[in-house]
Amino acid sequence: MSEVGQREQLVTTEGMSQGTIIRKKFLQHKPAVAGLIFMIFFAIFVYTASGIHLGTNEAKFTIQGWWKYSHEDLLPTGSCLSGCPSPDHPFGQIANGRDYFALVMRGAEISLMVMVIIGSLGAFIGTVIGAVSGFFGGIVDAVMMRFTDFIITVPSILIGAVIGYNFGAQGVVTLAVFLGVFAWTGLARLVRGEFLSLREREFVDAARVAGASNARIIFKHILPNSVGVIIVSTTLLLSSSILTETGLSFLGFGVQAPDVSLGLLINQYQGDFTFAPWLFWWPGIIIILIALSINFVGDGLRDAFDPRQRKDVKRRKKARLEAQQSAAANQ
């Protein structure tokens, strides 16, 4: 080892920053990369299929997608009474003749949008509030955490209902933004806890001695160390946002007909499971795929940030080979 060390000492090694190493490690994580690619292609697929529909009924902005039917078209039902899949309607049709593929695509579009908005808003606000509160402590912490407690005590479904009632007509984006603004509490708590313990570590003092500002200590030194917690709870937040949206829609406050979302589709057609199972399966499978790929990406991010997770296959193989060779030499 020491010989190797000396040999290496003469060679100048290119310094890699934290960011470079994390990017490299993330790209080595195959499921995560697969998940990310799937997400990107799926989003493109969905959005181009159903087109973009923004705004309310009065001022509508629409770009038609490549799929021949819109989710609002009422079509004649085919030969199959239960609306089973056919070449013309690959996902089948529902009772009033709408094309189920168009519905699912539109639902996925809405669900993805809700998820991304709630997830990113919640994660961002939660991380910032938790980080500031945990890092500065004292009165800042007390005030921010009491505020968090206050938000927690108000049931989210109630908030959603009030928002949905008042702003539901302005489209699903407004609703998602408002929900995101209230979705950060759990994350803030967790991040604060992490920061409380991490700020006592000596490397924080070391950074301070090195001349780092508070912002640099928070974002460069402590935040990467609490990334595990942030990612895990953000993934949970993303999946729970689908449920929140479904619940609200079911109560009539969220996505409203003729618009659809994946959760709403499942909810509506689970009763038809016995005779038209595809009505349940298509949105179900898509939700599972989205959730899975989010989890994979989250996993990959967490591992990339965690220095102990060396998914460095080449290096491990090399080490094993060396061990075998030395064992052979000893014998």
Place this chain on the structure above:
Amino acid sequence: MAAKELILEVKDFNVDFWVEGQWYPAAINMNFKLAAGEVLAIVGESGSGKSTTAMGLMGLLAENANVTGSVKVKGVEMLHQPISVLRKFRGKEVAYIFQEPMTALNPVYTVGFQIVEVLRNHFDMGPESAKERAIELLTLVEIPDPALSFNKYPHQLSGGQRQRAMIAQSLACDPALLIADEPTTALDVTVQAEILDLMRNLKDKLNSAVLLITHDMGVVADLSDRILVMKDGLTVEVDTAENIFNRPKHPYTKSLLASVPKLGSVKVRKLASSEAKAQPVLEVKDLVIEYPKRGRIPAFRAVDGVSFDIKPGEILGLVGESGSGKTTVGRAAIGLLPVHSGSIKLLGDEIAGADMKKLRAIRQHTGIVFQDPASSLNPRLPIGESIGEPLFLAKLAKGEELNRRVEDLLDSVELPRSYRNRYPHELSGGQKQRVGIARALAMSPDLLIADEPTSALDVSVQARFLDLLQDLQDKLKFACLFITHDIGVVDILAHRIAVMQYGKLVEVGPRDQVLNHPTQMYTKTLLAAVPVPDPKEQKKRREARAKLLAGAGIKTKTLAPASEEKSSAPAKATVKKAAPAKAAVKKAAPAKKAAPAKPKAPAKKAAPAKPTTKKAAPKKK
């Protein structure tokens, strides 16, 4: 010897760990025997497999371990036995003393309850008689006021007392074999000396066999009859203590012995006269630091009226036991703690009360090496970035230039350049500490503060580390405040030594004067408690220490609570006796006396709650 009962017999003992599809041997072909009343010490550096061996004897290893060979306790095979058989032996015939008494005792139960639990598990005993026996045991291990301590929780005891309680628990069933895994590593030297005394007495009283596991050659010299030296899982040498210390055969044993710092073995390091006259780099005057009041815990004065200075190119060793305030002084000197009163001047600039901007400017002239290398490097930052950060933030270097400087720094601490992209956990303890130095030296500071940089390192690693530090100091001529509890280390490095106790400076002087002719009683007891890696010499020192303590009117027993708890009335009494001069000074300054005296008693109660009081500090900023 032959007449004594054979307690432990280990034959062809092997431990392998299954890690990532490969077997890694941790202990290879161990063979040893242990008779009643005998002490066998297993010595080795961290990672040599000594603890693994001790755990493996009683089947306490994780599931990925494969243990082969034979281990017999009193003639009964222990390996691969059903758990029901083992449980009869664990605690009753074989008892463990663990390294860290705080984690080995359950914090939610009283000490007494935990001893009673062991007793009632193994004997048919009523709660009353078990309690009686437990108090008897606590008396045996010389815990002050055993009946009261019975109802105390672990956090209410000091480190030494906790270790005593732990020993009492392990002695509950008169074990034939006592396995002590680094029993004194977490303790101060004076407390360590007491625990060693205690263990020696108990061993004679109970006639138990003791398997002592330690890395400290001084402890080994103090206690053991025979020694087994381990390296990388292999037995290097087994012999009597006398032979190992006086006639070591194996080169590894020799090098291990050579790397133990010995008091008085190094020549005096002298400052150039021009440096001695120069303006001091660091000037501390009447420094007082208080941890502020938190709820019902009153303010705690950690440093009380400390004054000293450091000349350019000088190394000042700051020595003291845990809780003496030495680390607090070091952290204040770099502006990490708010100063209550007094002044700290670095190159003429006042640190006390300086704002962030000024502090940042002052800190460019200082560097600090922290105690725990595992915690002082950001685990998510490659070490190259950690080292380069001070340069980057001071806008002294960027891009290619920064790259080169980082490489130079890695070269100067003798680490391969390719390590720069590694994360801290991929480095050994010694290497991490080198990174710590490289980072501290990045700004070519005038003052380096080293806060117990070697306390987490093995002796041989420590020796190399001290060599490196000395070389760098010779080359770069920075002044250094070296904080440590290990007098042996100070002896190697320091030009001058300052001794602290209870937040006060007890003695400052040139190295030789403090080590050879200490004037203060506390310095004398501290020096006497340091174990020396030589059984004969250690025996002499032990007797001298007993005499010293007796001469000062302190029995070992009364000293125990004094040095451990630092709070109760007898503690104060001994301090006064030990340092009459200081007591006189106290009386002479009645104006100041009232204020510091009051918070003292409750403040020390807060000692176990140290981490929480520490938390309060940064808040103030």
